[in-house]
Amino acid sequence: xxxxxxxxxxxxxxxxxxxxxxxxxxxxxxxxxxxxxxxxxxxxxxxxxxxxxxxxxxxxxxxxxxxxxxxxxxxxxxxxxxxxxxxxxxxxxxxxxxxxxxxxxxxxxxxxxxxxxxxxxxxxxxxxxxxxxxxxxxxxxxxxxxxxxxxxxxxxxxxxxxxxxxxxxxxxxxxxxxxxxxxxxxxxxxxxxxxxxxxxxxxxxxxxxxxxxxxxxxxxxxxxxxxxxxxxxxxxxxxxxxxxxxxxxxxxxxxxxxxxxxxxxxxxxxxxxxxxxxxxxxxxxxxxxxxxxxxxxxxxxxxxxxxxxxxxxxxxxxxxxxxxxxxxxxxxxxxxxxxxxxxxxxxxxx
Numbered sequence: 001x002x003x004x005x006x007x008x009x010x011x012x013x014x015x016x017x018x019x020x021x022x023x024x025x026x027x028x029x030x031x032x033x034x035x036x037x038x039x040x041x042x043x044x045x046x047x048x049x050x051x052x053x054x055x056x057x058x059x060x061x062x063x064x065x066x067x068x069x070x071x072x073x074x075x076x077x078x079x080x081x082x083x084x085x086x087x088x089x090x091x092x093x094x095x096x097x098x099x100x101x102x103x104x105x106x107x108x109x110x111x112x113x114x115x116x117x118x119x120x121x122x123x124x125x126x127x128x129x130x131x132x133x134x135x136x137x138x139x140x141x142x143x144x145x146x147x148x149x150x151x152x153x154x155x156x157x158x159x160x161x162x163x164x165x166x167x168x169x170x171x172x173x174x175x176x177x178x179x180x181x182x183x184x185x186x187x188x189x190x191x192x193x194x195x196x197x198x199x200x201x202x203x204x205x206x207x208x209x210x211x212x213x214x215x216x217x218x219x220x221x222x223x224x225x226x227x228x229x230x231x232x233x234x235x236x237x238x239x240x241x242x243x244x245x246x247x248x249x250x251x252x253x254x255x256x257x258x259x260x261x262x263x264x265x266x267x268x269x270x271x272x273x274x275x276x277x278x279x280x281x282x283x284x285x286x287x288x289x290x291x292x293x294x295x296x297x298x299x300x301x302x303x304x305x306x307x308x309x310x311x312x313x314x315x316x317x318x319x320x321x322x323x324x325x326x327x328x329x330x331x332x333x334x335x336x337x338x339x340x341x342x343x344x345x346x347x348x349x350x
Contacts, residue, residue, distance in 0.1 A: 154178025156339025
């Protein structure tokens with residue numbers, strides 16, 4: 001029994017010592033007495049506000065506005081009057097003093113890629129005349145051409161036709177060499193296209209002559225010849241300032257008698273007047289005929305051009321008529337010349 005009492009006392013002393021040590025280690029904090037208000041009631045501490053989210057407005061409010069209860073309201077209270085604006089510090093200032101709204105410049109347009117250049121043709125592939133169209137003039141252009149030519153060669157024959165009271169027949173044909181030394185001409189040509197020209201030309205043989213058989217060296221002057229030609233001429237460019245010309249022409253021809261032929265007709269009238277006949281007549285013209293020819297030439301230059309041509313023409317023209325009447329009988333003789341001439345021509349184009 002005493003043994004149990006001893007154990008109980010030992011436990012009691014041990015527990016008492018532990019409680020004393022705990023009291024010394026952490027003494028309890030003093031409790032402040034409540035403060036009495038004016039009415040004698042005790043004032044309670046203010047309640048702690050719940051935490052607010054960092055931002056309740058989404059998206060964020062713009063300048064001079066703030067977020068309150070999930071709404072954007074002006075920082076200026078009361079609101080600014082008309083003509084004023086609220087600043088970011090909550091002050092009302094005139095609207096003109098408000099900072100301007102700077103808009104960002106529009107983005108520059110995207111660069112335009114340059115178009116690929118067309119490949120240049122090789123120099124050899126471009127025709128030489130295409131760089132300078134001086135050899136061929138534009139359609140609608142009028143050109144004036146002057147010619148001076150010398151005869152290279154000419155020959156022909158003369159046909160005499162005899163008529164006896166209405167019954168006509170060829171009496172003789174005589175060969176002759178043509179002795180016409182020069183020809184003068186002027187053409188007016190119109191470009192129907194760049195390479196085709198149409199026009200009219202006047203050619204003059206001022207001294208038309210022949211050398212009759214058997215002595216062809218003797219020159220027999222028959223007068224002057226005037227020819228009116230319709231012309232068709234084509235051009236082919238060879239170089240920038242050089243072109244080939246091909247032409248044909250044709251038209252009427254007029255012979256005005258003169259020289260030896262006029263004297264021969266006068267001699268016939270003089271001899272016939274001494275004959276025992278009733279009437280003598282000699283027709284001195286002018287006499288009509290015609291011609292046709294062709295030419296090939298070269299044109300040089302650009303604006304004022306020189307040209308060289310070789311031409312050949314075939315012509316015919318009447319060269320006198322004699323009539324003799326004796327009672328009911330009538331005799332007449334008509335002479336017609338047929339010939340071919342080759343000309344070398346030099347000229348200028350304006």
